[in-house]
Amino acid sequence: MRSEDDVNQAVERYADMVQRVCLYHLKNQTDTEDVFQNVFLKYMLHEECFLDQEHEKAWLLRVTINACRDYLRNFFRRNTVSLDVLKEAEAEERKDYREVLEAVMSLPAKYKDAIYLHYYEGYSAAEIGRILGKKENTIYSQLSRARGMLRDKLGGDGFDE
Amino acid sequence: MTNKIQDAFDNIKADPRLTESTKRYLSEKRREKPRPQHHPVMRLAVSAACAVFFMIMGAFGYSWVLEPVSYVSIDVNPSIELALNRSNRVISAAAYNIEGEEILEGLSLRWKKYSEAIHTVIESEGMSVYLSGEGELVLTVAADENHREELEEGVSRCAGHIGHDCHNENADLGTVSQAHELGLSLGKYNACLKLLRYDSSITMEDCKNMSMAEILIRLRKLGADDVTDDAGTDDVIKENPIKTGTDGSDQNENCRNRGEDNTPLRQRKGHHGH
Numbered sequence: 528m529r530s531e532d533d534v535n536q537a538v539e540r541y542a543d544m545v546q547r548v549c550l551y552h553l554k555n556q557t558d559t560e561d562v563f564q565n566v567f568l569k570y571m572l573h574e575e576c577f578l579d580q581e582h583e584k585a586w587l588l589r590v591t592i593n594a595c596r597d598y599l600r601n602f603f604r605r606n607t608v609s610l611d612v613l614k615e616a617e618a619e620e621r622k623d624y625r626e627v628l629e630a631v632m633s634l635p636a637k638y639k640d641a642i643y644l645h646y647y648e649g650y651s652a653a654e655i656g657r658i659l660g661k662k663e664n665t666i667y668s669q670l671s672r673a674r675g676m677l678r679d680k681l682g683g684d685g686f687d688e
Numbered sequence: 689m690t691n692k693i694q695d696a697f698d699n700i701k702a703d704p705r706l707t708e709s710t711k712r713y714l715s716e717k718r719r720e721k722p723r724p725q726h727h728p729v730m731r732l733a734v735s736a737a738c739a740v741f742f743m744i745m746g747a748f749g750y751s752w753v754l755e756p757v758s759y760v761s762i763d764v765n766p767s768i769e770l771a772l773n774r775s776n777r778v779i780s781a782a783a784y785n786i787e788g789e790e791i792l793e794g795l796s797l798r799w800k801k802y803s804e805a806i807h808t809v810i811e812s813e814g815m816s817v818y819l820s821g822e823g824e825l826v827l828t829v830a831a832d833e834n835h836r837e838e839l840e841e842g843v844s845r846c847a848g849h850i851g852h853d854c855h856n857e858n859a860d861l862g863t864v865s866q867a868h869e870l871g872l873s874l875g876k877y878n879a880c881l882k883l884l885r886y887d888s889s890i891t892m893e894d895c896k897n898m899s900m901a902e903i904l905i906r907l908r909k910l911g912a913d914d915v916t917d918d919a920g921t922d923d924v925i926k927e928n929p930i931k932t933g934t935d936g937s938d939q940n941e942n943c944r945n946r947g948e949d950n951t952p953l954r955q956r957k958g959h960h961g962h
Binding site: 625 | 701
């Protein structure tokens with residue numbers, strides 16, 4: 528089990544990242560809190576050493592994405608998804624940001640991960656492939672389709688590779 | 689547009705209350721006593737113990753419900769024997785001659801209390817033919833120590849309530865297997881033993897071929913004042929004064945007997961009282 532200091536530092540360092548991944552998957556603040564706590568519980572119980580901070584971050588991303596998917600697989604959860612988190616958390620945000628977020632959140636789950644990891648976290652297709660356990664070409668293909676969908680929803684040509 | 693995605697996600701921050709509550713949650717989890725890790729061998733042993741426990745319980749339940757511990761034999765000419773469990777309920781009913789088999793046909797005796805089963809048999813349409821004339825009904829009980837008193841009293845009461853010429857006998861539980869080996873009901877075997885004590889010229893094979901009524905008549909002729917005396921307690925073995933011997937062959941024609949093997953007819957057909 529990791530030390531309390533280690534865990535608290537990780538919570539501080541990765542809280543926003545975990546929150547974002549939970550947000551675009553779960554779209555619900557209560558569920559987000561459940562998964563958020565479980566992700567860091569797994570981190571606390573994970574005893575293997577990380578090579579560096581990047582390794583640690585990639586591990587947390589993979590764990591968070593998997594935790595969200597597992598959570599959504601639950602039958603009862605599948606039928607109670609709502610977008611209230613946007614209404615609650617984004618009320619104060621600028622309208623255009625909210626429009627972009629809604630467009631990303633409306634994508635299929637596998638495309639959302641590729642878009643977030645590529646455009647926000649700055650990972651290459653090869654790195655995303657390693658995190659998600661997919662082939663690099665699959666990620667390229669997912670990114671391409673996701674860009675097409677976002678273009679349709681938001682318009683404009685700003686989605687370059 | 690790429691920047692818009694970055695800006696949009698940049699605006700999402702974890703609520704400080706959530707990070708704090710998560711830290712507290714993890715701190716509490718850390719203090720929780722870890723669940724003891726059971727050794728695989730220990731788990732296997734516990735599973736095996738549970739399996740053995742359920743097997744024992746199953747065997748105990750089986751023996752409680754389905755193991756016969758007492759027998760009540762109903763003999764007129766038809767010979768029917770009820771096997772009872774520890775609750776004195778019928779677990780099987782066996783016919784030891786064709787007449788008995790005809791009576792059992794269509795009767796549902798299984799799980800009935802012995803007294804109710806006796807009445808069901810006695811009051812059945814098939815049995816009324818045998819009890820309408822001079823047919824004498826003998827109820828014979830063989831039970832273990834725990835059930836003997838209750839059953840003997842109960843069957844005695846049954847015999848008293850039945851409006852026919854009826855008497856009850858008590859037999860040793862050990863005679864049940866001997867009777868079955870010879871293909872006889874407990875009641876008929878008990879009567880045969882008694883007849884053999886009074887008439888040494890008669891063999892068990894002869895007796896086996898006689899009807900119950902014939903055995904009782906012979907006993908009376910031989911001076912057995914009380915044909916209901918327990919054979920095991922009868923010290924005096926009387927010789928046959930008129931040497932009727934084994935001349936029952938003619939009379940035996942009226943006594944339709946069971947097959948060559950010693951299996952009860954009804955059981956042999958695979959029918960048990962339901």
